[in-house]
Amino acid sequence: MTINVKHSLVVAFPLIAALAFSIYIVQHQIAGYKGIEKKIEEFVTLPKGEYLKPAVFGYDQLVADIIWLRAIQVIGDKVVTPKGYEWVYHAMDVVTTLDPKFAYAYQFGGVTLSELGNRPDMSNMLLEKGLKENPEVWQIPFYLGFNNFFHLHNYEKAAKYMSIASELPGHPEYLPKLASRLYVQAGNPDIALEFLINMYKETDDEKVKESLEKRIKEVIIERDAIYLERGVAKYKEVYKDSPENLQDLVRMGIIKDIPPEPFGGYYYFDQSTNKVYSSVIRDRMHVYGK
Amino acid sequence: MKVLTIARNTFREAIRDRILYNLLFFALLMIAVSLLLATLTVGEQSKIIIDIGLASINIFGALIAIFLGIGLIIKEIEKRTIYNILSKPVPRYQFIIGKYLGLLITIMVNIIIMGAGLYLILIINELRWGHDIFNVNLDIWLDIWKAIYLIFIELMVVTAIALMFSTFSSSSTLSAIFTIAAYIIGHLTEELRLIGNKLPDSFMKSTINFFYYFLPNLDNFNVKGKVVHGIYVSASYISLVTLYGLLYISVVLLLSGVIFQRRDFK
Numbered sequence: 001m002t003i004n005v006k007h008s009l010v011v012a013f014p015l016i017a018a019l020a021f022s023i024y025i026v027q028h029q030i031a032g033y034k035g036i037e038k039k040i041e042e043f044v045t046l047p048k049g050e051y052l053k054p055a056v057f058g059y060d061q062l063v064a065d066i067i068w069l070r071a072i073q074v075i076g077d078k079v080v081t082p083k084g085y086e087w088v089y090h091a092m093d094v095v096t097t098l099d100p101k102f103a104y105a106y107q108f109g110g111v112t113l114s115e116l117g118n119r120p121d122m123s124n125m126l127l128e129k130g131l132k133e134n135p136e137v138w139q140i141p142f143y144l145g146f147n148n149f150f151h152l153h154n155y156e157k158a159a160k161y162m163s164i165a166s167e168l169p170g171h172p173e174y175l176p177k178l179a180s181r182l183y184v185q186a187g188n189p190d191i192a193l194e195f196l197i198n199m200y201k202e203t204d205d206e207k208v209k210e211s212l213e214k215r216i217k218e219v220i221i222e223r224d225a226i227y228l229e230r231g232v233a234k235y236k237e238v239y240k241d242s243p244e245n246l247q248d249l250v251r252m253g254i255i256k257d258i259p260p261e262p263f264g265g266y267y268y269f270d271q272s273t274n275k276v277y278s279s280v281i282r283d284r285m286h287v288y289g290k
Numbered sequence: 291m292k293v294l295t296i297a298r299n300t301f302r303e304a305i306r307d308r309i310l311y312n313l314l315f316f317a318l319l320m321i322a323v324s325l326l327l328a329t330l331t332v333g334e335q336s337k338i339i340i341d342i343g344l345a346s347i348n349i350f351g352a353l354i355a356i357f358l359g360i361g362l363i364i365k366e367i368e369k370r371t372i373y374n375i376l377s378k379p380v381p382r383y384q385f386i387i388g389k390y391l392g393l394l395i396t397i398m399v400n401i402i403i404m405g406a407g408l409y410l411i412l413i414i415n416e417l418r419w420g421h422d423i424f425n426v427n428l429d430i431w432l433d434i435w436k437a438i439y440l441i442f443i444e445l446m447v448v449t450a451i452a453l454m455f456s457t458f459s460s461s462s463t464l465s466a467i468f469t470i471a472a473y474i475i476g477h478l479t480e481e482l483r484l485i486g487n488k489l490p491d492s493f494m495k496s497t498i499n500f501f502y503y504f505l506p507n508l509d510n511f512n513v514k515g516k517v518v519h520g521i522y523v524s525a526s527y528i529s530l531v532t533l534y535g536l537l538y539i540s541v542v543l544l545l546s547g548v549i550f551q552r553r554d555f556k
Contacts, residue, residue, distance in 0.1 A: 009548060012544050012545075012547065012548045015544060016541055016544050016545065019537055019540050019541045019544070020504065020541060022537050023503065023504070023534065023537045023538055023541065024503045024504075026530060026533055026534045026537060027502075027503050027507060027510075027534060028503075029530055030507075030510050030527075030530055030531060030534060031483060033527050033530065034480075044519070045515035045516075045519065066481070069481070069484070069485075070481070070484060073484045073485075073487070073488055074484075
């Protein structure tokens with residue numbers, strides 16, 4: 001019998017090793033299939049939180065965490081299609097229904113949907129839900145203010161949310177001042193810039209940071225353009241003629257120097273439209289101009 | 291032929307087990323109750339029935355596989371019938387394979403009964419709403435068999451795992467806990483891949499990947515959600531997953547054989 005036992009081991013172990021290797025190969029192939037089939041669309045089969053709740057036997061937070069972990073991996077993975085963002089919203093909605101106090105999920109969903117997905121409507125729905133459930137978290141009204149200011153251009157509402165945020169515990173020092181300034185001078189690019197820079201500081205997501213950085217530069221262009229146009233107006237007042245170019249303003253001592261263009265281009269004055277443009281971004285963000 | 295004799299006897303013994311009938315009864319009850327639940331919904335009654343039906347087949351099938359699977363060897367030891375068998379010129383590995391096959395036949399019969407129950411309820415549902423029975427969404431109805439087939443492969447793996455635990459554990463409770471744990475882990479393995487891909491540390495990454503590749507990945511067999519939503523499940527996927535199941539079963543049975551070979555019966 002002992003010989004038999006040893007014999008069986010000699011046969012069995014190489015066989016097991018070979019089979020294990022085959023399992024590895026096959027599983028790799030299957031993962032490839034799933035890689036194609038499994039994307040954001042997998043959230044299509046995710047039931048609404050209200051219906052999932054009774055099915056998870058009280059392990060609401062645990063299930064919320066699993067869906068959350070899954071969702072953020074998928075979102076971070078690849079380029080998300082517009083339809084994909086609807087499923088991001090759906091997933092975040094499910095997570096926050098299962099675990100309504102999961103404040104970060106609202107913030108993450110809110111900023112991803114508005115900044116990356118360009119869906120401020122869904123972002124606001126999520127954040128409003130979050131505000132109702134977590135009225136003590138200052139970030140949620142802060143993001144709502146951000147959406148209203150930059151995406152919906154509803155400055156009054158933005159100011160309202162910012163003042164809500166500035167009364168909540170743990171808010172940063174700059175917030176009350178920013179909120180009060182929003183009330184009086186919503187169209188000023190300096191306010192927008194201050195808002196954006198603070199938003200940038202509050203965000204950890206790299207992709208969102210990238211998007212915000214671009215936005216910050218665009219606002220800087222707007223601010224500089226307004227400044228240069230004022231110089232042009234002054235030039236006309238004094239010399240009763242349009243300047244040839246922006247260098248004329250410096251030469252005549254109207255402005256000290258031309259600010260650097262943040263994308264690495266330059267500013268120029270277009271006589272036909274009487275406006276200042278950036279060589280990199282031709283369109284002006286008219287919303288901030290008064 | 292000894293294998294087949296053992297398989298036949300195992301099957302005969304299994305269908306006398308009261309646990310089996312209890313579980314089968316509840317499975318069929320669940321499938322039937324789905325008809326009641328379907329009346330509460332508006333439209334898509336068949337979706338509810340298919341969802342509940344497939345879930346019942348899966349859950350109760352797994353319970354049958356686990357509870358009959360762990361009993362396979364342990365019962366023989368408890369009843370001391372194992373001495374009888376092993377004293378005959380039956381190699382131990384053949385005994386294991388015979389037992390395994392016997393249980394597979396039992397599970398297959400049960401799954402076919404449950405599947406037939408699901409179809410029956412679907413037909414009753416269509417007739418109740420006065421639909422033309424030949425005018426239903428045949429694609430989904432046929433795809434249900436893809437899901438049921440893969441549930442069967444999944445249960446084959448679960449049975450093999452239950453059998454392996456019962457070859458070295460002397461307590462059925464312990465084996466049941468082990469197998470249920472393996473079943474749950476098997477359904478979470480897929481998460482490991484997502485986690486593994488995101489980890490910055492390469493050591494952690496390879497550890498996670500090791501577990502991802504060598505723990506049973508039962509989620510491979512889960513196409514229930516796709517089938518009910520009419521998402522196409524390709525034949526190549528099904529055959530690949532079947533291959534995976536067979537390979538995994540081979541390893542588990544080999545391990546069971548090795549363990550069982552070395553076990554002393556006093």
